Amino acid sequence: xxxxxxxxxxxxxxxxxxxxxxxxxxxxxxxxxxxxxxxxxxxxxxxxxxxxxxxxxxxxxxxxxxxxxxxxxxxxxxxxxxxxxxxxxxxxxxxxxxxxxxxxxxxxxxxxxxxxxxxxxxxxxxxxxxxxxxxxxxxxxxxxxxxxxxxxxxxxxxxxxxxxxxxxxxxxxxxxxxxxxxxxxxxxxxxxxxxxxxxxxxxxxxxxxxxxxxxxxxxxxxxxxxxxxxxxxxxxxxxxxxxxxxxxxxxxxxxxxxxxxxxxxxxxxxxxxxxxxxxxxxxxxxxxxxxxxxxxxxxxxxxxxxxxxxxxxxxxxxxxxxxxxxxxxxxxxxxxxxxxxxxxxxxxxxxxxxxxxxxxxxxxxxxxxxxxxxxxxxxxxxxxxxxxxxxxxxxxxxxxxxxxxxxxxxxxxxxxxxxxxxxxxxxxxxxxxxxxxxxxxxxxxxxxxxxxxxxxxxxxxxxxxxxxxxxxxxxxxxxxxxxxxxxx
Numbered sequence: 001x002x003x004x005x006x007x008x009x010x011x012x013x014x015x016x017x018x019x020x021x022x023x024x025x026x027x028x029x030x031x032x033x034x035x036x037x038x039x040x041x042x043x044x045x046x047x048x049x050x051x052x053x054x055x056x057x058x059x060x061x062x063x064x065x066x067x068x069x070x071x072x073x074x075x076x077x078x079x080x081x082x083x084x085x086x087x088x089x090x091x092x093x094x095x096x097x098x099x100x101x102x103x104x105x106x107x108x109x110x111x112x113x114x115x116x117x118x119x120x121x122x123x124x125x126x127x128x129x130x131x132x133x134x135x136x137x138x139x140x141x142x143x144x145x146x147x148x149x150x151x152x153x154x155x156x157x158x159x160x161x162x163x164x165x166x167x168x169x170x171x172x173x174x175x176x177x178x179x180x181x182x183x184x185x186x187x188x189x190x191x192x193x194x195x196x197x198x199x200x201x202x203x204x205x206x207x208x209x210x211x212x213x214x215x216x217x218x219x220x221x222x223x224x225x226x227x228x229x230x231x232x233x234x235x236x237x238x239x240x241x242x243x244x245x246x247x248x249x250x251x252x253x254x255x256x257x258x259x260x261x262x263x264x265x266x267x268x269x270x271x272x273x274x275x276x277x278x279x280x281x282x283x284x285x286x287x288x289x290x291x292x293x294x295x296x297x298x299x300x301x302x303x304x305x306x307x308x309x310x311x312x313x314x315x316x317x318x319x320x321x322x323x324x325x326x327x328x329x330x331x332x333x334x335x336x337x338x339x340x341x342x343x344x345x346x347x348x349x350x351x352x353x354x355x356x357x358x359x360x361x362x363x364x365x366x367x368x369x370x371x372x373x374x375x376x377x378x379x380x381x382x383x384x385x386x387x388x389x390x391x392x393x394x395x396x397x398x399x400x401x402x403x404x405x406x407x408x409x410x411x412x413x414x415x416x417x418x419x420x421x422x423x424x425x426x427x428x429x430x431x432x433x434x435x436x437x438x439x440x441x442x443x444x445x446x447x448x449x450x451x452x453x454x455x456x457x458x459x460x461x462x463x464x465x466x467x468x469x470x471x472x473x474x475x476x477x478x479x480x481x482x483x484x485x486x487x488x
Contacts, residue, residue: 019303021326021343025082025090028339032076033094053093054312055327055340057173057269060084060319061118061143065342066096067315067327068113068126077102079113079126082342084325097141097151107134115173118143119183120320120353123152127174127187132166135159138174138185138198155198161205162189162196171196173269175219177226177243178353186246188214190233195255197246208246209254212239218270218278219243220293221352227293229260229270229278236263238297261297263289269315273349274356281314288314307332318351 030053054070065082069075077095079102095102103109111131118124122144130136140153163169170190177184187196194207195214213233220227226243238260245255265282272278276293279302287304291297309331316326328341 019345021303021345023341024085024344025088025342026339027090027341028337030340031092032080033092034076034099053340054329055315056312057113057115058315058317058325058327059116059118059124060317060323060325061122061124064143065317065325066116066118066124067093068116070312071112073104077110079110079116084344105131105133110139114171115187117174117176117185117353119176120178121183125174125176125185127171129169129171130166135164136162136169136171140200153200153203155203155205157196157205161207163192168192172215173217175217175228176353177219184243184247186217186219186228186243188217188230190215195228195230195241195246197249204249206249208248208251210241210257211254212257216268216270218272219352220272220276221274221354221356222276223355229272229293230257231263231267231270234266236266237261238263238267261291261299264299268312271316271318272352273318273347274352274354275349276356277349279316281312281316283311284313286313288316310338318347318349320350320354322347322350 053075055067056070057068059066063084065084067080067082069078069080071078076099077093079096080093081096082091082093101109104111107130110126110128111134112129113126114129115127116125122142124141124143126139126141128137128139136157138153138155138157139151140155142150142152162171168191172188172190174185174187177186182199182201184200185198187198189196189207190213192207193211193213194209196205196207198205210230212230214230215233216231218229220229227240228243228246230239230241231237232239239257240260241255241257245251263280263282265285267280267282269281270278271280272293278291278293280289280291282289286306286308287301289299290302291299305328308329310329313329314326316324318324324345324347326343326345328343330339330341333339
């Protein structure tokens with residue numbers, strides 16, 4: 001294959017993995033929805049509010065998108081929401097469920113929102129790491145209720161499960177496991193070698209020992225032999241553990257984790273869709289990667305942008321309609337010029353919570369279509385060239401034969417043989433001596449000719465044109481045949 005066609009094929013393969021995102025919102029500075037009566041003057045905001053907002057985790061349900069923010073003493077809330085569509089191109093961040101549920105060092109309020117997830121019942125699960133004065137919790141909200149402040153449940157982790165000492169715990173991420181009659185939450189704690197498990201039905205939590213401290217995690221959609229994928233603290237390595245080992249509350253032995261592969265960088269956010277594809281975002285990297293968990297580990301980039309210069313450049317979530325939502329943080333102009341975007345794209349597959357589905361997503365369909373088009377384009381060039389050359393080779397002998405035939409058939413117009421059929425002689429009668437006395441008598445006798453010999457053939461081929469107005473007939477068996485009366 002020529003370098004040109006190879007370049008086209010490589011470009012097509014790159015296009016097959018590219019994803020087109022649509023920009024929903026864009027900010028160069030954030031603002032919050034402030035309660036009525038609050039002082040929102042520039043001086044007051046500058047004193048109490050730091051506009052450098054960093055998105056950490058995301059969840060989507062219906063027409064609302066929920067985000068957790070990096071904890072800071074001068075931001076009004078660490079859990080906010082946005083509409084998935086609106087008239088504003090840079091909407092304000094609204095504290096969820098209200099500003100009053102975000103009071104620092106008030107243990108009846110959300111202290112530090114981290115990982116979050118929405119289940120298929122319309123409940124929002126929020127992981128709260130707590131503060132120096134408040135233990136960690138799980139907050140569960142009913143998003144289908146007309147009252148946004150409907151809190152279904154608040155579970156405070158016992159000290160035996162998650163340490164109440166702020167320096168001995170750091171809850172990071174959460175995934176949900178829908179069983180036949182329950183919802184289980186699996187939670188990472190970066191300060192202890194364990195996985196924390198919570199049962200919604202029993203309203204009870206426990207921990208399972210592991211050989212490692214974990215930060216990010218993702219859950220496969222398979223109901224049978226379901227796997228929990230884990231990223232160890234300070235490592236690029238990806239591990240997995242069977243959830244069957246985590247459901248046993250009284251387990252004494254540590255759960256067995258297995259090394260799956262090694263990423264190119266350190267992932268802080270992972271997600272698996274309903275087609276068993278795992279997606280990962282990395283610290284200080286400008287790309288996202290994926291891996292089909294049904295195949296041996298092989299990292300593939302599926303979205304890449306220019307340099308962003310951010311420690312947490314992306315966060316993302318899948319909704320029930322197969323749309324991937326993603327934020328992008330750009331710090332290349334410095335912290336004072338940081339820009340954020342909310343992007344979306346139709347994925348064709350849903351979250352892992354909806355169970356396994358065929359991997360024939362819209363994205364895969366377009367990728368296959370583009371790849372087939374590129375392959376056809378690449379192959380059509382040599383095929384067309386081969387056909388053209390083949391036709392030319394066939395035309396060359398035919399043209400040569402035609403030219404040879406013309407050369408054999410062509411006779412000079414000055415030749416005496418065709419003088420009688422020339423334009424100047426077309427109406428001229430033959431001379432008297434060449435006319436037969438009896439016009440009705442045939443010019444040639446109807447006699448059986450003698451067979452020609454090789455000498456006759458040679459004679460016919462090499463003989464010169466006859467000087468007579470009419471050709472002298474070939475020698476026949478009767479030498480007198482064809483003569484006029486005068487010749488007798």
